[in-house]
Amino acid sequence: MAERMLKFVGTSQAMPDKRPAAERRRDFDEIYSNYAREKAAEQAARCSQCGVPFCQIHCPLQNNIPDWLKLTAEGRLEEAYELSSATNNFPEICGRICPQDRLCEGNCVIEKGFDAVTIGSVEKFITDTAWSQGWVKPIRPRRERPExxxxxxxxxxxxxxxxxxxxxxxxxxxxxxxxxxxxxxxxxxxxxxxxxxxxxxxxxxxxxxxxxxxxxxxxxxxxxxxxxxxxxxxxxxxxxxYKARDIQAPGVGLPGIAAALDYLTAANRSGLGDAVPGIESGALYAEGKNVVVVGGGDTAMDCVRTAVRQGAKSVKCLYRRDRANMPGSQREVKHAEEEGVEFVWLSAPQAFLGKDHVSHVRTVRIHLGMPDASGRQTPQEIPNSHVNIEADLVLKALGFDxxxxxxxxxxxxxxxxxxxxxxxxxxxxxxxxxxxxxxxxxxxxxxxxxxxxxxxxxxxxxxxxxxxxxxxxxxxxxxx
CATH class of the missing domain: 3.50.50.60 (FAD/NAD(P)-binding domain)
Known part of the structure; x- marks a missing residue:
């Protein structure tokens, strides 16, 4: 094992190739390519095989991460897939959408000074390989139960x-x-x-x-x-x-203000070939518009990056806390910034302006005060700090109830x-x-x-x- 593993000292972290921002802004294809087999083995070999694997502890599924990293480093991919799928029903999906920077990779013990093992990308590679090789088989129970x-x-x-x-x-x-x-x-x-x-x-x-x-x-x-x-x-x-949380502010009912999930559902349905009234009328389409997304979670990140791909004139993300307190994945924030999204930190909507359609979001600057019962600093409005932001489409991404x-x-x-x-x-x-x-x-x-x-x-x-x-x-x- 020592020969194949513990390579983090001499081998740097390398994610799969990421398409340039200018290219990926023009389509909805995945932004990362897959690892080559040799590269996946090389990155898996960076694992230190620590005795108390924090990556596994901080994974909600308790995935056997060090074990399938070792098998990948040794080229035993079918065994790696069997081990990965033993604890996770959708490893190739989690490898794509999990916020690894907050979970497994964010708790990798070599992260400090050496950068984390690229766990999510290896997980995706293992299962995509299993699908392509025909290792993923339908379930055939040993015996059928009547219930x-x-x-x-x-x-x-x-x-x-x-x-x-x-x-x-x-x-x-x-x-x-x-x-x-x-x-x-x-x-x-x-x-x-x-x-x-x-x-x-x-x-x-x-x-x-x-x-x-x-x-x-x-x-x-x-x-x-x-x-x-x-x-x-x-x-x-x-x-x-699925019930979207709303904003309690004057003008929130103006045309041009929509729930994030309505917008994302319309975009996804259109991509699947469905006829979508909100897309056809332009009400839920960002092309040529100044888009403002209110919220700081992963749904907000999905909205801003979708708006960029639809050809928005400008895209701003309004969040009442700072970058360090953002609940969404920092990796997603970085992708969004690369693609041209502007983040307006420490800012909250106070009103939505317009006659027959939203035209501006009236915002107020925020100061983070003392921590509340949850330990998070309480947002407090700064008097006389109002700024009007131009908006043709406002998306509310404040979470779900x-x-x-x-x-x-x-x-x-x-x-x-x-x-x-x-x-x-x-x-x-x-x-x-x-x-x-x-x-x-x-x-x-x-x-x-x-x-x-x-x-x-x-x-x-x-x-x-x-x-x-x-x-x-x-x-x-x-x-x-």
Whole structure:
């Protein structure tokens, strides 16, 4: 091992080739190329194989990162893929969209002074190679179980749970109100971060594994929750959170002001070949416009970088804190700056100006005061510091809240927290309704895809325990 690993002293960090900003501004293709096999092995060999791998500890999935880095360095890619996919249902997706600078790579012990191992890029390379070599196979359970599980939501949590349950032999049906599988992975994340065929091949794999999908099916409207409970031995709610947070400011209802997800969904649907009224009318299209995005998370970064590619006249990101306190990936901020996005730090919208359409955002400068209960400095407005920023299209990217699910699902017995998320027993992951479980953003609030995958996997285990216990109790009662 010593001969192949510990190369970080003599080998510098090298990401896969990144296309020049001037070139990538013109299309929605992914910005990084793939590693060559030799380069992936070289970068994997930089791993120090530390005894307490902080990269693994800080990964929500507890991925066996040092182990598959070692296998990659040794050229044992099929084994590396098997190890990587043992803990992660979508390694090639996480390798593309996870904020590695905040998770695994940000906690790499060699980062200080030597730059982190490029974990995400190697993870992507391993699984893309596995797909191209035909190593990724449909699931064939050792034995089929009679029990079935209904999953509401075809996003990352629902799909991860579906795969894990199918591996155990359960009959799995996934219900989603949208017309495609993938949730935010298909409609919320732009192609330059995650090309849609990457998601669609996962869908095909699950279909080939005999997972049934019922698309365009809204629970509470097309099928009742009670009917779903009668069809299935257990039900998992993994709907995610889609309700956009709004801005309380004068003029917020003016035409030309839109929610970030509406804008991103329109762009992604257009890229998939759909006819989108908001694109055709220009209402949700940035070409030739002065675009202002309000917010500082990864959704805001997706918006500004999409607007650049649509040919916006100018793109500004308005954020009330400074760069160091930005919740989005610093890597994404750097990409956006390279592509021509202007960041207006320590600035917040106070009003939206215009008669029949937004024309300016009235902003106020912000000073960061003392930390609040969460430890973050409190934004405070600086008097008489107003600046008007020209805007033809304003996108609100302030995060997401859950819908009123007891009402939407016509299931008033579903318990919710003060945050509006579903209230579950964290040991069993069951809601207040027997046999109905919940996982992902609808439980923890808007979060990362990798956390949704983790929750989906955990929920699958709890559902398995519930159904096997139920079957054993039925056998015992029958025997008596």
């Amino acid at each position: 079935s599980v209904g999953i509401i939501g075809a996003g990352p949590a629902g799909l991860a749970a579906a795969e894990q349950l199918r591996r155990k032999g359960y009959q799995v049906a996934v219900y989603d109100r949208y017309d495609r599988v993938g949730g935010l992975m298909i409609y919320g994340i732009p192609n330059f971060k995650l090309e849609k065929d990457i998601v669609q091949r996962r869908e095909k794999l699950l279909r080939d594994s005999k997972v049934a999908f019922h698309l365009g099916c809204e629970i509470g409207r097309d099928v009742s929750m009670e009917e779903l409970r009668q069809r299935h031995g257990a039900v998992l709610i993994a709907t995610g959170v 859950p819908e009123n699910l007891p009402e939407a699902l016509a299931t008033p017995d579903l318990g919710v927290t003060s945050w509006g998320t579903l209230d579950i027993d964290w040991r069993s992951m069951m809601t207040s309704v027997d046999g109905v479980f919940a996982a992902g953003d609808i439980v923890r609030g808007a979060s990362l895809v990798v956390w949704a995958v983790r929750d989906g996997r955990d929920a699958a285990e709890r559902i398995h325990s519930y159904l096997t216990t139920k079957a054993l109790n039925a056998q015992r009662i029958a025997a008596e």
